[in-house]
Amino acid sequence: LSSKSGRAIVAAQIGQGALLYSIASWGPLYLERIADVSTTTATDVDTTSSLSFVSSTAVAASIAASSLIVPQITQALIGMSIGVGADKLSATIGSRLTRRSLQFISGVGPAMILVYLSLLTSDSNSGDGTTTFQSPAFLFGAAQTISAISLGAVSVSHLEVATSSKSGAVYALGNVFAAISGSITVTLFGVLLDKDGQQQAATTTAASDFSLPFQIVAILSAVGSIFYSLSIESDLEIGMQETKKDHQSKSR
Numbered sequence: 026l027s028s029k030s031g032r033a034i035v036a037a038q039i040g041q042g043a044l045l046y047s048i049a050s051w052g053p054l055y056l057e058r059i060a061d062v063s064t065t066t067a068t069d070v071d072t073t074s075s076l077s078f079v080s081s082t083a084v085a086a087s088i089a090a091s092s093l094i095v096p097q098i099t100q101a102l103i104g105m106s107i108g109v110g111a112d113k114l115s116a117t118i119g120s121r122l123t124r125r126s127l128q129f130i131s132g133v134g135p136a137m138i139l140v141y142l143s144l145l146t147s148d149s150n151s152g153d154g155t156t157t158f159q160s161p162a163f164l165f166g167a168a169q170t171i172s173a174i175s176l177g178a179v180s181v182s183h184l185e186v187a188t189s190s191k192s193g194a195v196y197a198l199g200n201v202f203a204a205i206s207g208s209i210t211v212t213l214f215g216v217l218l219d220k221d222g223q224q225q226a227a228t229t230t231a232a233s234d235f236s237l238p239f240q241i242v243a244i245l246s247a248v249g250s251i252f253y254s255l256s257i258e259s260d261l262e263i264g265m266q267e268t269k270k271d272h273q274s275k276s277r
Contacts, residue, residue: 029256029257033257038249040245099173108177124185127174127177127178128179128257131175132247134174136243136246143243183199186258214241218235
């Protein structure tokens, strides 16, 4: 953390952790709310029956979760291709500008989408009068997909800014901060969704209740990526002093 690039990596990982953990944990519930699947299904079945309620809830959850499958596939495709693309881009505009640009897109892009989703009204959430590309479900999936661009940025920065003896530690430290950030954010997300401050059934949570949590996650994601984009370097910074000492001791 004493180096400029080290702090940049940690900041970006904090933002990425908050974004990805929140999407993975609360995404299905949000998609269920905006689609209002449970309400629609309940009109076609006898809601007085506990079995009917369980069935409608299970169907709603399954449909919501399936809406995240396509973004996960596109994330994988981006992950397999971003490395080659980043290398080609580095050869043209340089490694530092490439890392900064890709991380900016991967963090600020999803943040802008989440802010937009948080400002949608209840009527907008229903999806009436919107095209596929304007639908909350599509935009939410797009935010998840765009975040994968970071695989060509912060995910590989440790190989450039740290020596071989320190790069693994830098990578691990970044992941630790991402996990801590994600865990805290997911917990905070749940507390904010719980209107009475107590554990409530997920079916009582309205889509509009996601506004504040989305905005918090968006701020963390954007700030972390912007800090990285302004700070990361492509030169060795971490572990250089130890390397110099080793060279000096060998030359004696």
